[in-house]
Amino acid sequence: MSWLACYLFCSGLLLLHKDVACEEYQNVDSTMKRQDVVVLKCAYPQMSKMIQLSWVKNIEGVKHKIAVYNPSRGEHIFPLYNQSVTFLSTSISGDIQLRATAAEEGSYQCSINTFLEGVLLKQFAVINPDTFKAKFAKGQAADTQVLLVPDNSMTLSCGYLDGDKVVQLTWQRVTEEEISMIANFTQSQSFIGYDYRRRIQTDYMPHQNISLTIQNVTTNDVGMYSCHVVTSNGKWTKLFDVSVEGDITMFLIIGAVAFGSLVLVISVVIVICVKRRKKRKRNKKQFKKGIAERNYQRRANPNSYAAPDIYDRANSRAAGYQEESIYANL
Structure with a gap:
């Protein structure tokens, strides 16, 4: 990767802290803002048989084991992370919940060993909120409003080339808590984000429109998208505000x-x-x-009626009264 592309990515797209190396985040699938609770999503694609899923944290080039899930043996969280890491309710998806502190900032990796497809990797970066500043922050007006229709395809048109040579092309989806890398193409390499490898088509040819097509979109694809282009004669950035049609x-x-x-x-x-x-x-x-x-x-x-009980008692006494003779022995 050229120094120009590295500079543009670090300063223009993420504005990371000065002491964070560009190489560490240039091809990260998802950059997360550290919060009290952070959810790292490594959804198992279910297109092949899972053998085992594991999470590790990279600390100064050394991989530290966090958790393992095996379909037949269940889940296991290593002692160092027993108090801070939990699998979500459907552990087969591989998603974990991280109760984050300053110590949990860093690089994380989810790896899924599968039959037929081999090993699938997804890279995460959890960074300090103060350094989580994207050039395309909320509040900046989008260049284009786009409406998506669930279960259909969505195409974003970035701009036209005029015979220029593409040095770098970067597509991202930006929210308040996460920056998802969709695709990052340079002269030396091509990188497509884990969540988009089976869903996107990219086209850029001389004198043609640079576009991105995402297939089988859902309401989860709503958000702000950015296209950053660096050519031999200049550069530009275009923002797309994507919402659901019929909202x-x-x-x-x-x-x-x-x-x-x-x-x-x-x-x-x-x-x-x-x-x-x-x-x-x-x-x-x-x-x-x-x-x-x-x-x-x-x-x-x-x-x-007024006093029937008294009346009845009086009549009964009168009826039963008779004169009797009194005899006395002298």
Whole structure:
């Protein structure tokens, strides 16, 4: 790689810390910002049989084992990382969760041994948030707005060559937490990111448009894309803001459904409350009517109704009373 390409990549694309070597990050699949929790995704492509998946950390050129997953024997995390590393719920995907501190900054590698395809490698760099500054940061206006349709192909057109010789061509996807390398072509080498090796097509010929086509796009492909071109006569950068087609329409539909559901619930509640109120009024009216009828009966026949128990006892005593003769022995 020429010194010019190295300089442009380090200073123009990532703006990494001064003491970080260009060679260490020039062909990294994913550059992550260190946070309290960092997820490193090494998704198993499932196009061949997995023999074993392993994670290592490169420290000063020495590989330190982090974790291993074997389909028949399960997962194993080495003692040094027992407290800071966990496999995610579906360990066959190979994704791990790293509870990061300053000590966890550095270079990580996921390797998958497969039958037929051999060894698949994915490189990660976890860096300090202060050094995680991309030239294409959030807030910078995109040159082109692109709408993707899930399960279809998406083509990004970077610009036209005018007979110039391409020195470097770099495609990246940039988010607030990650810089994913899609492709990096120089005069001496070609590098395609792990997540895009089966999905992209790149074209650049003299007097033709430089373009990138990503196949089978999903909503996970939404974000900011950058194309950086260095030619024998100049350089340029183009930004693409990619979103999902129909986002606004879907939002309006969801909002309308939610509003309709809310109105329906409120209407049902109101109807129930009105019915209950009418029922209470009807019961109260009947209760008052019953009390009025009983009062009327008391006034009409106080002996038989007002105090029926007293009336009955009095009558029973009167009926049972008879005069009897009293005899005395003198």
